[in-house]
Each structure stands twice: as structure tokens, then as C-alpha cells.
Amino acid sequence: DVKVTQSSRYLVKRTGEKVFLECVQDMDHENMFWYRQDPGLGLRLIYFSYDVKMKEKGDIPEGYSVSREKKERFSLILESASTNQTSMYLCASNRQGSLKGTQYFGPGTRLLVL
Amino acid sequence: QKEVEQDPGPLSVPEGAIVSLNCTYSNSAFQYFMWYRQYSRKGPELLMYTYSSGNKEDGRFTAQVDKSSKYISLFIRDSQPSDSATYLCATARAGGTSYGKLTFGQGTILTVHP
Secondary structure: OOOEEEOOOEEEEOOOOOEEEEEEEOOOOOEEEEEEEEOOOEEEEEEEEEEOOEEEEOOOOOOEEEEEEEOOEEEEEEOOOOHHHOEEEEEEEEOOOOOOOOOEEOOOEEEEEO | OOOEEEOOOOEEEEOOOOEEEEEEEOOOOEEEEEEEEEOOOOOOEEEEEEEOOEEEEEOOEEEEEEOOOOEEEEEEOOOOHHHOEEEEEEEEEOOOOOOOOOEEOOOEEEEEEO
């Protein structure tokens, strides 16, 4: 059974704090993705990674960075959290060259920045 | 203008109704079309996948793609309360990278009441 796990389901942080969101997949997938999901806006891609230490900006990378030191782990970093980063964050993964469309998602982390 | 547009609803129907969910897209390069279902407090899961134009049926669900009008549809027959969820359409380009990068619609919130 495929599995993508995220380190926290709910997080409350203060403005200016550094925030780490972690994602781990156990499917040996090459590609990993970070999205944020907001009402009326759907899923928007923040960053993705196609290999260890490789990363590409998505549609909304401003205010975020990522780290991929191991194949199974992809971290999203908010260097200085702001209230407009309050959102649901979703991690996903898939295999390189796989049937296009099959991304496996984690349960999400709901982040509140006060 | 977003590359993929989806009416966010919400949509409320009685049990047994036929549900029609729709998206439009603007980029002719999109060749792969998917529907994801997301239950409350969960990550999205792939529901249906189609390549290029045509219909695909899976039980009570039918996915339809009309590339000439850039229109994507999902039909649910004999809808059940367990179908209550957010439905997200998504698209992917053919060729290019094999990263499996998706572009999502805003999602439609569906409630099926007994």
C-alpha cells in the first residue's frame, strides 16, 4: 500500500518564525511535490523535486524554500512565516515517467500563522 | 486567467441524482486529464484518468474529454452520500519532462444528501 506521510496534521506558528514541513514517501518515487490548497484557488504548486538535491520552482515559490537530501524525504521551509501563508499544505509523489496523472498525496498539514 | 477553470460550487444534490462536474482548460498542450476526489481532512486521490479525447467509464463514474472545445467532464450516476467530497480536475502535458507535473482546477465541493 502506497504511503505519503506528513510530519504534522495541524501547526500553529507566529509571524516571523521559521517553519519546517516534512514529507516522507515509501514508494521509492523520484518526483516529489509541495502544494498549497486554498478555498476557491485549488491546488497551487510551490516547488517540486525530480531527484535528490534537485528542485524546480512551481507557480508560487515566493516565501518558500525546499530541501531534498534523501530520496524519500522532501521538506518545505517557510523562512519567515507570514499570515498570508496560512493554508493547507499537501505533499505528493510519483514515479519518473509513470502514468501521467497518478500523484500520491499525503493527508495534508493545516498551518495557521498568527 | 487560470489554465484550468472549474466551478467551485458548492453543489448539493439528493441521493440518486446524476451529477455533472465540469472544467475548461486553455492550453492545447494538455494531453492527460484526471479527476481527483478529496474527502474532508484527507489528501486527494486519483479517481479517473483519460488520455486525449473520449470517454472512460468506471462503475458509476464516467469521465469525458472534448479536446475540440477544451472541456472536461465527470458524471456520477446514482449518486450516494459517500460521494460527498471535493472533486478536482487536473491536466498534464505530453512529452517534455517526465516529472508528472499537474495543473489543477479550483475543485468543486459536492454534497449528496439522503
